Structure formats: C-alpha cells, structure tokens
Amino acid sequence: MNIFIDTERLRDPHSGLGQFCQLLGQELVRQQPPGAGLTFLVPAGHTEAFGQGVSYQQAGWWRRLWKPNHFDVWHCTHQDSVYLPHSGQNDKSKLILTIHDLNFLERPDYDEARKAQRLAFLQQKISQAAALTTISEYTASVVRQQFTLPDVPLRVIYNGTPLITSTEPPESSLTAALAEGPFFLFVGAIHPKKNLHTLLPLLEAFPDWKLVLAGVDQHPYAAHLRDQASQLDLSERLEMPGAVSEATKQWLYQQCGALLFPSLSEGFGLPVVEAMHFGKPVFLSRLTSLPEIGGKDAYYFNSFEPEDMAETIYDGLSDFAANPFRAARLRQRAAQFSWEEAARAYWALYSEIGLPHT
Numbered sequence: 001m002n003i004f005i006d007t008e009r010l011r012d013p014h015s016g017l018g019q020f021c022q023l024l025g026q027e028l029v030r031q032q033p034p035g036a037g038l039t040f041l042v043p044a045g046h047t048e049a050f051g052q053g054v055s056y057q058q059a060g061w062w063r064r065l066w067k068p069n070h071f072d073v074w075h076c077t078h079q080d081s082v083y084l085p086h087s088g089q090n091d092k093s094k095l096i097l098t099i100h101d102l103n104f105l106e107r108p109d110y111d112e113a114r115k116a117q118r119l120a121f122l123q124q125k126i127s128q129a130a131a132l133t134t135i136s137e138y139t140a141s142v143v144r145q146q147f148t149l150p151d152v153p154l155r156v157i158y159n160g161t162p163l164i165t166s167t168e169p170p171e172s173s174l175t176a177a178l179a180e181g182p183f184f185l186f187v188g189a190i191h192p193k194k195n196l197h198t199l200l201p202l203l204e205a206f207p208d209w210k211l212v213l214a215g216v217d218q219h220p221y222a223a224h225l226r227d228q229a230s231q232l233d234l235s236e237r238l239e240m241p242g243a244v245s246e247a248t249k250q251w252l253y254q255q256c257g258a259l260l261f262p263s264l265s266e267g268f269g270l271p272v273v274e275a276m277h278f279g280k281p282v283f284l285s286r287l288t289s290l291p292e293i294g295g296k297d298a299y300y301f302n303s304f305e306p307e308d309m310a311e312t313i314y315d316g317l318s319d320f321a322a323n324p325f326r327a328a329r330l331r332q333r334a335a336q337f338s339w340e341e342a343a344r345a346y347w348a349l350y351s352e353i354g355l356p357h358t
Contacts, residue, residue, distance in 0.1 A: 008081065010042055027160070106265040258313070262304060265287065266287075
C-alpha cells in the first residue's frame with residue numbers, strides 16, 4: 001500500500017496546520033507498518049523532514065498540475081490544499097480529506113457570496129473523497145450541516161498534544177520582562193477571530209498582572225491591540241513577542257498563572273490542550289469546539305463584557321487554588337489527546353480505504 005501525504009504546510013511551522021503536519025507525520029513514520037510506503041509532499045528545504053526511510057516530493061506551483069496515479073491513498077491534510085489527486089478514470093488514488101474547521105463562515109469581513117464560493121469549492125473536494133476526517137465533533141457537525149456528503153466514512157480524529165520538552169533556554173528579554181508578578185497567557189495567531197481585544201480591559205481588574213499574547217502578529221489587528229493598550233495606559237503590562245521558540249513557549253506555559261482563550265471560532269484549540277498538559281487553569285469561550293476540548297475542568301466566559309470576564313477569572317483562580325486535584329485532572333484531560341492515537345486511527349483508515357477488498 002502506497003500512501004501520499006500532503007505536508008506542504010511545513011512551510012509555516014508556527015501555525016496550527018504546520019504543527020499538525022509535522023507532529024502527525026512524525027508519528028505516522030514511527031508507526032509505519034511493514035509493506036506500507038509513505039511519500040510526503042513538502043516545501044523546499046524539507047526533503048528530510050521525516051527521515052530517510054520515506055520518499056519526498058517537493059511542493060511548488062507547478063505541482064498543482066502534477067497528477068501521479070500510483071498511490072493507493074492520497075491524504076489531503078487540510079481543506080484548503082491545492083494539491084489533489086487527478087479525478088480521471090485512470091487515477092486509482094483514493095482521497096482522504098481532513099477538514100479542520102469552517103471558520104470562514106463566522107468571518108464578518110466575508111460577504112455571503114464569498115462564503116458560498118468557498119463552500120462550493122470545498123464541496124467539490126468532499127464529493128471526490130473516499131473518506132473524510134475532522135479534528136473535532138463540532139467540526140463534523142458543521143460539515144454535516146453545510147455539505148452534501150457522499151456515502152463514505154466520516155471520522156473524528158482528535159489532534160494530539162506535543163510533549164514540549166525543550167532543554168534550550170527561553171528568550172531572556174521576555175523572561176526578564178516577566179520576572180516580577182504573575183501573568184496571563186494567550187498562545188496563537190494574533191487575529192480578530194481570537195477576540196483578544198476583550199482581554200486588555202481585564203488588566204484594570206487585575207492590577208498586579210501582565211498579559212502575554214504570544215504568536216504570529218503580522219495582521220493589522222496586532223497594531224490595533226497595541227493602540228488599545230496605549231489608550232488604556234496598559235502598554236507596560238502587555239507583552240507581544242510574536243512567534244516564540246518551543247523553549248520559550250514551554251517556559252511561558254510553566255510560569256503563567258492561566259491561559260486566556262476567548263476565541264470566536266476554533267476547529268480544535270491546541271493551546272488549550274498544551275496549557276492543560278502543564279496543569280494550568282484555562283479560561284475559554286463557549287463557542288465552537290472549545291467546550292468539547294476543554295471539558296468540565298476548564299472555566300468558561302458567559303459573556304465578553306469586562307466585568308463578567310473579570311468575575312469568571314477571579315472566581316476560577318480562587319477555585320483552582322482551593323482545589324488541589326484540579327491541576328491533575330487537567331493533565332489527565334490533556335493526555336487523552338495523543339498523536340500516537342491520532343496516527344493509529346489514520347493508519348487504520350488508510351488500510352480500510354487503501355487495501356483491496358475481497
């Protein structure tokens with residue numbers, strides 16, 4: 001059985017899709033059964049990303065016209081990929097399409113025509129698929145609502161939790177800035193859908209705390225947040241270091257007082273699981289996949305009004321401090337999300353779809 005896996009998003013290692021490709025790919029190789037061949041589509045400079053025991057094809061605009069037909073299974077690892085098997089009669093590749101989210105449906109900057117266009121493009125891919133996977137039950141429910149599904153398997157395969165065990169030192173400038181006093185943490189892309197502007201007023205209710213927003217900050221929303229902090233006279237208590245190293249991220253999780261994640265739309269919510277892995281309290285919105293991922297030991301914002309959010313955090317921190325078992329339960333919750341289990345589920349699906357049936 002020969003399997004082709006699109007990991008082209010390794011070009012953006014700090015994104016959720018980049019991490020998905022890297023961590024799932026590594027575990028798929030580790031579990032590779034005898035007689036199964038793996039070929040990875042990778043960006044330039046990544047032709048040894050998963051070791052020497054597998055094959056590689058380098059991505060590029062011209063690859064979109066490249067239509068090999070010698071793979072039993074073609075795993076398209078995210079719904080926006082432009083790399084798909086040929087749909088002609090001579091191509092035996094069976095497409096497995098992983099859908100992470102349909103967050104564009106919640107974007108206020110997309111009009112109905114643009115949303116309809118994106119839905120139509122994705123419907124074409126779904127109609128071609130021999131199997132579909134999603135990374136949460138929530139995403140699966142939206143997929144069922146929005147699309148006409150072929151009579152093929154639709155499986156929920158959760159993401160895993162990367163075990164961050166870096167031995168490198170964290171960024172000294174950031175650790176120095178956070179050396180005194182507690183801090184709240186957010187990890188992820190600085191984007192309007194993350195709803196981060198609701199967090200800055202909270203600092204007025206927690207005068208001894210700082211706020212760290214760690215993630216890619218190229219969107220104009222990042223400048224808006226800095227302006228908002230300046231207007232509230234909170235600039236000295238806001239740290240926006242951009243994308244951070246794994247060592248620095250590990251240090252931030254270890255040292256933070258809590259993760260604040262008021263996101264408006266998530267297909268999964270990997271930083272939530274990472275923070276729980278370190279036994280940290282997590283404060284989440286009740287929207288999309290987050291209650292599914294956070295479970296009963298997370299704390300949830302009932303609204304995004306500053307007073308309500310501050311009360312939720314204050315009560316949650318008090319409850320967390322008074323409950324010595326809650327940190328252990330959060331770690332147990334995080335341990336349920338395993339890349340080992342995810343890869344095992346994908347290998348089972350590859351075999352179900354790709355092996356000839358007698």
